[in-house]
Amino acid sequence: MTTPTRYRWLSVIIVLVAVVQIEAADFHVTPNGLPKGQGSVAEPWDLGTALVATDVVKPGDTVWIHAGTYRGGFVSRLSGRPGTPVVVRGERGGRVTIDTQPRDGDERDNGLFLMLGADAVYRDFEVTCSHPLRETKIAGSWPADIRRGNVDVRGDRVSVVNLVVHDCGSGFGFWAEGEGGEVSGCLIYNNGWRGPDRGHGHAIYAQNARGTKRIVDNVVFHQFAYGIHVYGSEKASLKGFEIDGNIAFENGCLTRKGDNASGIMVGGGSPAERIAVRDNVIVGGGMRLGYPWGTTNEDVVCTGNYSEGLVLRDFRKATVMHNTIVASSTVVSLEGAERLLLGGLRWNENDYYVTDGRWGECSVVESSKSRGLSFTEWRATTGLDAKSTFTKGAPSKLQVIVRPNAHEPGRAHVAVLNPAKLPEVDVDLSRVLTSGQKFRIVSVKDFFGASLVSGVYDGRPVRVPMKPITPPPPVGMPNVELPVTEPQFAAFVVLPE
Numbered sequence: 001m002t003t004p005t006r007y008r009w010l011s012v013i014i015v016l017v018a019v020v021q022i023e024a025a026d027f028h029v030t031p032n033g034l035p036k037g038q039g040s041v042a043e044p045w046d047l048g049t050a051l052v053a054t055d056v057v058k059p060g061d062t063v064w065i066h067a068g069t070y071r072g073g074f075v076s077r078l079s080g081r082p083g084t085p086v087v088v089r090g091e092r093g094g095r096v097t098i099d100t101q102p103r104d105g106d107e108r109d110n111g112l113f114l115m116l117g118a119d120a121v122y123r124d125f126e127v128t129c130s131h132p133l134r135e136t137k138i139a140g141s142w143p144a145d146i147r148r149g150n151v152d153v154r155g156d157r158v159s160v161v162n163l164v165v166h167d168c169g170s171g172f173g174f175w176a177e178g179e180g181g182e183v184s185g186c187l188i189y190n191n192g193w194r195g196p197d198r199g200h201g202h203a204i205y206a207q208n209a210r211g212t213k214r215i216v217d218n219v220v221f222h223q224f225a226y227g228i229h230v231y232g233s234e235k236a237s238l239k240g241f242e243i244d245g246n247i248a249f250e251n252g253c254l255t256r257k258g259d260n261a262s263g264i265m266v267g268g269g270s271p272a273e274r275i276a277v278r279d280n281v282i283v284g285g286g287m288r289l290g291y292p293w294g295t296t297n298e299d300v301v302c303t304g305n306y307s308e309g310l311v312l313r314d315f316r317k318a319t320v321m322h323n324t325i326v327a328s329s330t331v332v333s334l335e336g337a338e339r340l341l342l343g344g345l346r347w348n349e350n351d352y353y354v355t356d357g358r359w360g361e362c363s364v365v366e367s368s369k370s371r372g373l374s375f376t377e378w379r380a381t382t383g384l385d386a387k388s389t390f391t392k393g394a395p396s397k398l399q400v401i402v403r404p405n406a407h408e409p410g411r412a413h414v415a416v417l418n419p420a421k422l423p424e425v426d427v428d429l430s431r432v433l434t435s436g437q438k439f440r441i442v443s444v445k446d447f448f449g450a451s452l453v454s455g456v457y458d459g460r461p462v463r464v465p466m467k468p469i470t471p472p473p474p475v476g477m478p479n480v481e482l483p484v485t486e487p488q489f490a491a492f493v494v495l496p497e
Helices: 006-021 373-380
Strands: 026-029 060-064 068-071 074-076 087-092 096-099 113-115 118-123 126-128 151-153 154-160 164-166 172-174 182-184 187-189 204-206 214-217 219-221 227-230 238-244 247-248 263-265 273-276 281-285 286-290 299-303 308-313 315-321 324-327 333-334 345-348 353-355 362-366 368-374 389-392 399-404 412-418 424-426 438-443 453-455 462-465 489-497
Touching: 026 164, 068 238, 074 453, 151 154, 204 214, 219 489, 227 238, 238 263, 247 489, 263 273, 263 324, 273 286, 281 412, 286 299, 299 308, 368 373, 412 424
Parallel strands: 026 060, 060 087, 068 096, 074 113, 087 118, 096 126, 113 151, 118 154, 126 164, 151 172, 154 182, 164 187, 172 204, 182 214, 187 219, 204 227, 214 238, 219 247, 227 263, 238 273, 247 281, 263 286, 273 299, 286 308, 299 315, 308 333, 315 345, 324 353, 333 362, 353 389
Antiparallel strands: 362 368, 399 412, 412 489, 424 462, 438 453, 438 489
């Protein structure tokens, strides 16, 4: 049967529309680009123009930021659509730096890299602040003389991938105005400042109301305050978080030597619910789930983590299993604002290590009254951990944790827990690299520095040195003394060549 002419034309139109939709465009940004450019290689845009070119940049398009430094605050309003995001990406092989120091003479420039819009991916560039002021006499979170900026994510389903964010006022603000989204594969360090009241500036400060936010496979270290900080007042929303596979170490060390903050803290004045904290490594600071002066929380899953201490407070439901928890004293604490909430706890098969214990091995807190307990008393008091293990002493087993990057084949983060202080360790990269692939490995403490290992992968474990690494000092603090974690602990980035 012959197809009517009008239907044949309709089919052609549908095919043409589909082809147009599939074709994606590339646009280009350079430090000397112009607002009136075309966004082409020959006539590139400036960054500010590209980020608001919503009439030109469409779903599936990529905005390439070319190597160089871009100073000041920026607002992005770019939007894709679910499954077809706009991509804003640093050029391959070039160092793209956004310096969030506000532009001179512009009082409206707060230094924020503000991500509005929706369904967008921002990846593969550096965000920092070159201003040297890191201490103020003004208390509180908004001192007038500290204007360092940060990455502020407020759009729906925004993904921030493989950024290096350091020396800003804080690393990321990941806020409840935006539905879901992710911060993934980023290195976040040296953020914040000293105030007369305390250290300020977390690696990731997050709230969420709709969907699920994912904080996955980041390395966060050497902040002035917390690592990952899911917190808010009674007016905030803390609903729906997956906090998986992150490496956090020595956060809080820039405020006072030896005064570490939690690597992961979840809780505040509103109930935390739908929280998952899985397979994270936390060294030099522990994990707190439930804020000390907060409200009763709903539910959390805490599994597969390595942490130097664990506190859980006022969750109606909690699964706490298969964790390795290490501390000098008080390896684990269960808290209740009034009484312990035990009915909804599934808490077992954890491994605890206490290296000293002079202040007790475990504790419970009810109505602000704390009781130190031995591990035997902890079991009897709480009814928890029937099949868990307790060791008086430190772990002795080498652990090498490899986390392949979800967005870039051949890239991974590696955490090494090395209690025997081996000078070198073997790392199995068979889930990351293919045979014959070129690669290099750098320390997370010196991402832009020299490779520690490079070569062609031959399928065998790669030997990585555990020597001490001197990281770049925080901007404005050239003489600060930073913790030395090697050879007992080190973290690395595997990069494809």
